[in-house]
Amino acid sequence: MKHLLLCMLVLLTVVGAQRTHLHADPPVFSDGDAGEFAASLLEGLIVNNQSIKSYSVAFSLEYSVMPPGRVQVRNELVRCVRDANLGRALLGRIVVADVIGADGKMEASKSTHVLQVGGRGEAIVIDGVGKRRLDLPPNIPFSRSVGMPTFHSLGVVGFPDSSSLHRSNHTAWIKQTIAEDGFEAKLSGDDTATVTRVVVRNGQETLAHAWIFDIKNIVPQRHRVFYFDTNLKKRVLKEEEVYTWRDFEGVQVPLTIRYQNKQKARAPESGELEEYVELTDTDFHWDSVGGDLEEPQTSLEQFKTIESVAEWIHAGFPKGNAD
Secondary structure: OHHHHHHHHHHHHHHHHHHHHHOOOOOOOOOOOOHHHHHHHHHHHHHHHHOOOOEEEEEEEEEEEOOOOOEEEEEEEEEEEEEOOOOEEEEEEEEEEEEEOOOOOEEEEEEEEEEEEOOOOOEEEEOOOOEEEOOOOOOOOHHHHHOOOOOOOOOOOOOOOOOHHHHOOHHHHHHHHOOOOOEEEEEOOOOEEEEEEEEEEOOEEEEEEEEEEEOOOOEEEEEEEEEEEOOOOEEEEEEEEEEEEEEEOOEEEEEEEEEEEEEEEEOOOOOOEEEEEEEEEEEEEEEEEOOOOOHHHHOHHHOOOHHHHHHHHHHOOOOOOOO
């Protein structure tokens, strides 16, 4: 395992450097008046996302980060069955995490659990301790506190979205997201368009978003977020997310999401501010989207042991894809 983590450390350094190098240049922003067209693409994306309410999906998530003095690698296998009509969901998760601290010592952990979530925010968990009702913090968004995947902000906010948007007014958020102010667009190919949005506060540019949209399916192939560095007097890449999609009975659902987020932290020894990159790779396997689900699919009664929970999670993946 130590050998694996050391290989991961080298790989993370190389991959992070390559991604930053390949995607460091901000796009050229169009001067054309295409705000309405650009906003309509975002609106179409959000309408598509809102169709992903009832579903059965499994996904694997690989998270790696190397801030100063620390290496963290986390692998998750997640299976979620959600019935919007019943207001119930079943969420299973296997997490394997390894951390190397500044002292070179490694901490490894593994956990398995399944949650039954009701429409009014109640949750019952089965894990290594047993079966019990889960007390959720009232000041933390519900989906964040239980790790429930949500898809309404796909292509706009990095996946998995754990922000306060889950408990905010979705109508107000949508109106703000598709507001035409600051939007521009231009065709960048036969089937693609470059969509940009610059956020200005108090006369100063603060953020710039740039999407490459598949205008046939109205989904983004890539989304970048830049912040304006007042010291450097230019835009600097902060986040990038790259997507592949598939059509599932008229709804576009993600197959893969590759996400990077550039951060800064002070080194433990020198106190110098250093830049590092968080990498998250997610692969999805969709069983169903839309329609009613049978009651047993969202019931805890099918689980007698923690091993049966792990078996249920693995069963959501094609054979050999959940190893």
